[in-house]
Amino acid sequence: MTITEPASPYLSGNFGPVSAEVTAFDLAVTGEIPQELDGRYLRNGPNPIAEVGPNYHWFTGTGMVHGIRLRGGAAEWYRNRFVRTDLEAALLGEPAPPSPFDPSVPKFAANTNIIGHAGRTYAIVEGGFPPIELTDELETIGPSNLSGTLVHPFSAHPHLDPTTGELHVAAYYWGWGNVVRYMVVDVDGKVRHQVDVECQGGTMAHDFGLSANHVLIMDQACVFNLELAMSGAGFPYAWDGEYQSRFGLLPREGSAADVQWFDVEPGYVFHPLNTFDRPDGTVVMDAVRHPRMFDRDRSGPNEGGPVLTRWMFDPKTGRSSEDVINDRATEFPRMNETLLGHENRYGYAVHFGGAGEHGDTFKYDLRDGSMQTLSHGPGRESLEAVFVPRDGGVDEDDGWLMQVVYDRNRDGSDLVITNAQDLASGPVATVTLPQRVPFGFHGNWVPAGQ
Secondary structure (H helix, E strand, O other): OOOOOOOOHHHOHHHOOOOOOOEEEOOOEEEOOOOOOOEEEEEEEEOOOOOOOOOOOHHHOOEEEEEEEEEOOEEEEEEEEEOOOHHHHHHOOOOOOOOOOOOOOOOOOOOOEEEEEOOEEEEEOOOOOOOEEEOOOOOEEEEOOOOOOOOOOOOOOOEEOOOOOOEEEEEEOHHHOOEEEEEEEOOOOOEEEEEEEEOOOOEOOOOOEEOOOEEEEEEOOEEEOHHHHHOOOOOOEEEOOOOOOEEEEEEOOOOHHHOEEEEOOOOEEEEEEEEEEOOOOOEEEEEEEEOOOOOOOOOOOOOOOOEEEEEEEEOOOOEEEEEEEEOOOEEEEEOOHHHOOOOOOEEEEEEEOOOOOEEEEEEEEOOOOOEEEEOOOOOEEEOOOEEEEOOOOOOOOOEEEEEEEEEOOOOEEEEEEEEOOOHHHOEEEEEEOOOOOOOOOOEEEEEOOO
């Protein structure tokens, strides 16, 4: 009897890849783009460049970046480009991008996030691979070692300190064993500080928390699985039900010996909303908690509804607590990042019920516990919402939510801009994109000159 493996849900619908690299100018706009928005809205996500098998894991697709240039109330251009390493360049019939690394250093066409720092643009990913530098127009320059200061593993989730302008990073790599490396990248784009934190196992450290005084390392029960790796699995991380999940507080300028660990209930956090210190010394982290990760489903994050949760850690007593903030299934939390590391009132996220279930956008009021919902209309599903503060704004939520919305009705995508203080009024501007943007992971608004 022949057993046919079911096709991955991450290869169809709006998870399915697009093949064309498109450049388009003077995009159609419904409504009015705020005049002060001058920069690039950038996104990254998996988009396999070659045929993959039925056991395809969502996290392993080739990176494809998408960008929209806004200026003077107009959407000047849209571009999408495959991120190139040697493999992608060969498949596209191009020369390999130059690399400062030894050929033995693993490289991957970064598929998870895209940032601007120190005047440069980087496509980034976790797991042991270097950042890939891009031009402003999203063409690949090549792997970067940050002016010779980076060994090679980077992170999909660096956090920018709004006070110092420095970038904080927590990186992991199976070749390092159980180490999570905390790094600080200065305003010139060079690593100036690093600490190797020993975890219990090879944890998948997707993200971390950053407060004004602490780094919060998450040592969680999704770990490197040698058996999976030896079997040739594309993604060798899986749930370990016997692993004790714990979170560790590291003083920002401290050493590995200064980490204070707190045991927590089993679960998995991909994305903190924010982490901050209270005057009494307690450290608070608000984050989206999954019940487990890659246990029964090894193709993507489909292990039950993730919910926004608050942890509190008391360094004086060594005790911690955990409480659900809201029980709606949600993911990709964002905030006004000018307050990152300090107590915030508002957070933004999107409905996330697993493969094929994206939808509304949520605005959380963490002070009074309320939630507003922005519905994008029948057949329309939202990707991560990025908050862009208004120049000179005083209120925390004075700004715009910027996100790509997929329209099933026409199998196309739009860039939607909404007043974050008035979700009920709907978009202030909708930019029609010439290319469908598959469901991916993360993006950012990069102001001109950054």
